[in-house]
Amino acid sequence: MYLNKSIKEINELxxxxxxxxxxxxxxxxxNIENNRELNAYITLNKEEAxxxxxELEDKEVDNLLFGLPIAVKDNIITKGLRTTCASxxxxxxxxxxxxxxxxxxxxxxxxxxGKTNMDEFAMGSSSRTSYFGAPKNPWNKEKISGGSSxxxxxxxxxxxxxxxxxxxxxxSIRQPASYTGIVGxxxxxxxxxxxxxxxxxxxxxxxxxxxxxVYNNALLLNALVGKDExxxxxxxxxxxxxxxxxxxxxxxxxxxxxxYFMSDIVSKSITSKxxxxxxxxxxxxxxxxxxxxxxxxxxxxxxxxxxxGEASSNLARFDGIRYGxxxxxxxxxxDVYLKTRAEGxxxxxxxxxxxxxxxxxxxxxxxxxxxxxxxxxDMRKALKKVFDSYDLIIGPTTTTTAYDLxxxxxxxxxxxxxxxxxxxxxxxxxxxxxxxxGFDDNKMPIGMQIIGNSFEEAKIYKLASYLEKELNLxxxxxxxxxxx
Amino acid sequence: xxxxxxxxxxxxxxxxxxxxxxxxEIKKYQVELKKLLDDVEKINNVKGYDDDILIACWExxxxxxxxxxxxxxxxxxxxxxxxxxxxxxxxxxxxxxxxEGA
Numbered sequence: 175m176y177l178n179k180s181i182k183e184i185n186e187l188x189x190x191x192x193x194x195x196x197x198x199x200x201x202x203x204x205n206i207e208n209n210r211e212l213n214a215y216i217t218l219n220k221e222e223a224x225x226x227x228x229e230l231e232d233k234e235v236d237n238l239l240f241g242l243p244i245a246v247k248d249n250i251i252t253k254g255l256r257t258t259c260a261s262x263x264x265x266x267x268x269x270x271x272x273x274x275x276x277x278x279x280x281x282x283x284x285x286x287x288g289k290t291n292m293d294e295f296a297m298g299s300s301s302r303t304s305y306f307g308a309p310k311n312p313w314n315k316e317k318i319s320g321g322s323s324x325x326x327x328x329x330x331x332x333x334x335x336x337x338x339x340x341x342x343x344x345x346s347i348r349q350p351a352s353y354t355g356i357v358g359x360x361x362x363x364x365x366x367x368x369x370x371x372x373x374x375x376x377x378x379x380x381x382x383x384x385x386x387x388v389y390n391n392a393l394l395l396n397a398l399v400g401k402d403e404x405x406x407x408x409x410x411x412x413x414x415x416x417x418x419x420x421x422x423x424x425x426x427x428x429x430x431x432x433x434y435f436m437s438d439i440v441s442k443s444i445t446s447k448x449x450x451x452x453x454x455x456x457x458x459x460x461x462x463x464x465x466x467x468x469x470x471x472x473x474x475x476x477x478x479x480x481x482x483g484e485a486s487s488n489l490a491r492f493d494g495i496r497y498g499x500x501x502x503x504x505x506x507x508x509d510v511y512l513k514t515r516a517e518g519x520x521x522x523x524x525x526x527x528x529x530x531x532x533x534x535x536x537x538x539x540x541x542x543x544x545x546x547x548x549x550x551x552d553m554r555k556a557l558k559k560v561f562d563s564y565d566l567i568i569g570p571t572t573t574t575t576a577y578d579l580x581x582x583x584x585x586x587x588x589x590x591x592x593x594x595x596x597x598x599x600x601x602x603x604x605x606x607x608x609x610x611x612g613f614d615d616n617k618m619p620i621g622m623q624i625i626g627n628s629f630e631e632a633k634i635y636k637l638a639s640y641l642e643k644e645l646n647l648x649x650x651x652x653x654x655x656x657x658x
Numbered sequence: 659x660x661x662x663x664x665x666x667x668x669x670x671x672x673x674x675x676x677x678x679x680x681x682x683e684i685k686k687y688q689v690e691l692k693k694l695l696d697d698v699e700k701i702n703n704v705k706g707y708d709d710d711i712l713i714a715c716w717e718x719x720x721x722x723x724x725x726x727x728x729x730x731x732x733x734x735x736x737x738x739x740x741x742x743x744x745x746x747x748x749x750x751x752x753x754x755x756x757x758e759g760a
Contacts, residue, residue: 270735363715377714403723407716469707475700482694486675493676495750500741507753512678524677528687529694531674542698544711549704551712586690587697603715628715 177201177335178654181238181390188235195227195241195285202243202287205334213309214328216248217256218288226285239282239397245329245338248289249296249372250381252276255286259372260304261294263518264498273370274402275339275381282397287335291325294520295489296346296374298322299592303522308579311354312651313618317576320350326384327354333650337394338384343374344477345596347382351608352571352621355649357391357638358384362628363603364409367402375484378600386649386656388609388639392416395631411629419636425459427637428564434470435569435595443614444570448622451611454644467560469553473597474590476553479533479546486530492518525586554602561627566637570595571608571621595623605631609638610649619649662688
């Protein structure tokens with residue numbers, strides 16, 4: 175058992191040849207096999223991963239991520255490895271090139287173990303819209319893991335392996351991270367290339383790291399960022415080490431808590447846990463103020479309009495002609511489109527595409543979409559203004575802890591409302607992280623969201639790592655100890 | 659406010675989205691789509707915002723890549739990904755039938 179050791183320890187063991195990458199890969203696959211009922215994966219990359227691990231035996235261990243297994247959300251394309259977006263319409267799709275983030279993790283000689291389960295095209299908040307069935311929460315198999323990056327959250331929480339990639343359009347990294355008790359970061363919009371991330375809502379989508387602890391998260395982010403000429407919205411920045419502020423004292427930090435985040439939309443067990451953390455921060459010399467931030471209560475409405483609108487346009491490419499599933503016996507080309515999409519897409523996706531198409535059609539584009547973009551601008555200004563006076567914003571990540579897999583899915587608004595606290599961060603393009611801060615009475619994890627100004631991920635990691643150490647929670651659902 | 663969309667309204671949005679629907683689905687979406695459309699109506703209650711719009715949260719100016727040919731995908735691989743293909747071509751069903759042309 176090596177994967178439960180700290181990354182630095184594993185790195186030493188690899189360097190002095192006590193272990194080989196194949197040992198880590200085999201351990202990861204054994205863990206996944208033991209946890210198979212959690213349904214965290216859509217496709218495993220066993221043969222290729224073993225081959226890759228053996229190739230690495232002759233290479234120099236030149237970085238901390240070398241030889242380490244990683245899971246990739248199934249909306250990030252991987253050359254030669256099936257990428258389905260958890261949809262029937264792509265269930266036979268084999269990409270012919272790699273996403274930029276995949277090239278980056280390959281450059282570090284990390285080993286891709288498999289593609290994780292998710293909501294179909296990342297549309298949902300419980301991963302129950304997956305064509306392959308929902309993943310189960312390692313803390314209680316009757317509960318959801320959240321979504322849309324539910325499979326990545328599940329495999330990290332259950333300690334199958336140390337690293338996973340997720341994507342976050344309206345909370346899809348942070349919300350499942352909260353439900354499963356792991357660390358999940360949505361970086362600043364533009365930090366990480368979206369090239370090869372199957373687009374859902376292009377102005378909101380961002381890839382990010384999901385890990386068991388804060389240090390690993392920052393370490394993986396180091397490997398993922400950078401300008402990519404294949405993504406115009408990726409941003410050129412000076413190189414920085416996101417782990418550099420970890421371990422620093424937080425005395426004098428100024429932290430804001432939006433009143434809306436602590437209002438009665440959030441269950442009491444969660445707000446009281448967040449209040450405990452606030453008291454802890456104060457006792458350690460940080461300033462914490464409750465503030466009002468305009469437009470936060472409008473975030474879900476804006477998100478519905480912008481995300482469904484952009485989704486309807488992005489998903490127009492799935493036409494049954496160029497790749498993926500295609501309806502068998504069409505009468506004419508129109509018939510290919512209509513029936514491929516009818517049979518290929520699941521219910522949630524169809525609903526969103528239909529409403530999105532309507533919102534963008536004719537005059538509606540002005541009435542809804544342009545208006546949403548206008549209010550979005552004001553919401554971003556309101557949030558950015560907070561950082562004139564404060565270092566960070568904190569609050570709960572979710573309004574409840576993980577709910578039952580069997581809870582009804584007949585309310586189409588529900589999956590949006592689950593993300594009410596995480597959506598504003600995407601709207602404003604800011605970085606946000608989920609940190610586990612405790613458990614409710616049913617021993618289900620509670621998460622806190624830490625939001626920073628654009629490109630200030632390092633500051634988020636500083637506070638997160640400080641709290642992680644102070645709280646010193648047992649976050650392994652199997653009961654074992656976690657190392658640093 | 660009415661409880662559900664008409665059948666015609668549902669068929670209209672399905673047509674915009676290029677999705678065919680069964681009778682059963684139409685009934686379901688009459689209710690479900692109405693719920694989502696009611697949700698988005700709430701945008702009309704928001705007051706006080708200015709006219710600036712935000713298309714994407716993106717602070718740098720456009721940095722376009724140089725217009726030079728780079729590595730290309732192998733056309734054979736691209737075509738092989740299509741459900742129906744032949745040689746270097748993607749096959750599609752008939753677009754305009756006899757008697758349908760201008």
